[in-house]
Amino acid sequence: MSDLDVKKRPSIFKRKDVRLTGFLWVIFSVAIGYFAGEVQTRSMGAPASDTMATTINMMKVFTWVSAPIAGLVGALAATTLLSKLHFGDTPPEEADHEIRNSPRIVSGWIVVSAVLCLFAVVWGMVVLQKDDAALLNPKSMNVNVVGQQWVWNFDYVDNGKVRSSDLYLPVNKPVVFHVTSKDVIHSFWIVQMGIKIDANPGYLTETSVTPNKIGVFDVRCAELCGLLHAYMQTKVHVVSQADYDSWIQSQGGKI
């Protein structure tokens, strides 16, 4: 028997600290995924469009995907904190090893983070592509949005000369917004539908959405636009097609 055999350390998965970390990792990952996912999606409220539903879903999945990473870092950190801590003016004795690197761990870490990163990118691209394609949908109705300090105006260009300061939309009909501004940069944001596009003076920008729920929702300005930025908000009334048609007629527009 040589000294080497006596000092041989147990296999890595039998070490106490490694087992503790593994145990904490599972708990932390599930806890982070569940609580972070739940809390965030609950705060975002009920979606009023598919766009918002997809967004909420994406956030949930991102949370679950990153939970094991965050959980692992947390578990490793917690394990080190559960070891013997030293307080005082003089240092504790030196650690019982001088490990400076582990190519296996480093390369494994990089590969895993690269894979997760690519997953996020690819999935984001797919959804982005869908959102962009919606802009070109020929069945969409068109609304021109004009921001100015500190009100929104909506022109229903498909229905003649109708203008309103509250936005009215028929449910389940795709709509494309053509957005511009009269003075400074504003940002047109329908909170519960998860869409946002800046209103720039001198340029037209576009975004689209299909509202899928009847109700009253919020439009807020999301770009600081001066004195009354906080008050630059209005409502979206999503109504049935019939109600929408009668509202348009009451405003003197044609269907």
Place this chain on the structure above:
Amino acid sequence: MTTVLDHPTSAPGNSAMKRPLIERLNVFTAFGLGIISAIVFWYLARTFLPENTEGSFIKTRLDAVTIIAMLGWFFGFMTGIGALIGPFRWLLGKDLDHDESMFYAGKDQGIKRYFRYTTDHKVVGIQYLVITIIIFFVGGTLAMLIRMNLGHAGGGWLQPQTYNAIVGTHGIVMIVGTIIMITGPFGNFIMPIMIGARDMAFPRLNALSFWLIVAAIPPMLSSFFFGGISTGWSAYAPLASQAPPGMDGYIMFIVIFAISTMVAGANITTTVVKMRAKGMTWNRTPIFIYGVVASVALALPVFPLFFLSQVMSAMDRAVGSTFYDVRGGGSGWLYENLFWIMGHPEVYVILIPAVAALMEMAPVFTRRPLFSFNTAIMGIAGISGLSILVWAHHMYVTGWAPLLNGPFMLTTELISIPTGMLFLVLIGTLWRGRLWMTMPTASIYALLWNFMIGGITGIYLSDVPVDGALHGSMFVTAHFHYTLMGAGLTGALASLVFWFPKMTGRMFDRRLSWIAFWLVQIGFNVAFIGMFLVGLAGQPRRVDAYAALFNQGNSVTTMAAYSIMAGMLVLLYGVISSWTNGAIAPMNPWFAKTLDWTVPNPVPLENFEVLPVVTSDPYGYGKAQS
């Protein structure tokens, strides 16, 4: 060793009889001359500039006068502090003689050297430390005003105009404070000692970079009297173009500060590249040095753009150009691009040195080597490289170039890979270490926690469809506070406690450092998690009033903000009391192995009597296994 430096002809009392100009200039003459010069310039501009053209949409006179007066302040201040003495000598074909150089270095001047154009890097480091504390005090006070306003149900305690000015000033003040908070005090005081140098490569540029910041602050603060910076710190055109002359204060501040950053960046980079001690090869150079160099080297290419964006803004306001005015063929998108090409690397300018400083402390407080030094360097280099390619993720919803959203989403999310490397290095160093629990050690854990939250929320925001829902909301505000404050400031406060003994010769009061740590960290997490929630629920950024729906979240955030304030005040008290009568620090209180702990307290003027020779990296902790 000082006898070596004494010039044979400098007899005592000689200077008292006829004090040369160089000895009469200090911060008071600078302020005096600056104010006088500002008034003279203001008067001349007012007298000789033409009136606005009748009927034109371009009204330039007021801004032109304001900017000229501020330039007057700037030139007067820099002359009054003595920044021009050297350049003038060169114009005359001479240079400072030995006595004057020694005077510039602050030799034998006691506390007065801190109020002069002093070139000694240790003096500059202390000056930076004090100005950083002052900047944080101002920015923190403004933050508390913001929270007080939003703590009322529905907000609206302050006038909108006042509130907007406070938000903008808080933003820019804190950005500047966090940019200089590590590379300023510790990059100047500690870095040259750590690499075994006697001073910086360009000591006079070092003094210049500091006094430029001092010169830049009054124009910015004066803006409160001229309508304030009511545009947020990003100062987008055309909102900035219609803002009152307070905006000119912002512009001058950025222009001067950008010069200061570029000067400091060139200086620090050169110092590290050229002046490391014999034997300090790149793989024996401490990781903190890498962090500082990456930070300032990253600032070098991007701050000229910040400078330019503001010069163009000033021209739009003062001479009637239309770079950003669509009526004259310009575009607000041009400003947004210029701004964010600087603006995104800038957050890594803040973050990288903070993480690197904690990496420097990790081996000291775990008594084992830094885990995977190469990965740390890869992480820092990867972040620096990628960060200049991601700026348009701030512009996903601007409509500027929708087709570029995909590519920018790719580059942005790639940053998570080098960022993950930094996590690996820290957690790998903690693993199986012998933990010496001090406030800096706890800060490593706090950074892991905060930066994890900041990082993951960053992944949401980097995704274009999700950004469509969250952009411009309080969620974004909370996210970047988690990175800049939760990670950046945590690293800076740990650095303060860690290097306090070397910089002041006294230990930082341990109890106070712990109290401050817990007050700040707990308050911070409660405050900004509350802010995440109101952001998710749809509260926009930079609003002085909000719907009743957000009452609860905002009052939680405000209450927790008081805890942060209390913690920072405890820390400030700790700085003052420890500095004046803390325990005298030994030469190496942390038993660390970098060169900065091998010089005595107080650090002698030329740091090292004999320049050191380095034979290994500074992480040789831990018992060798048989």
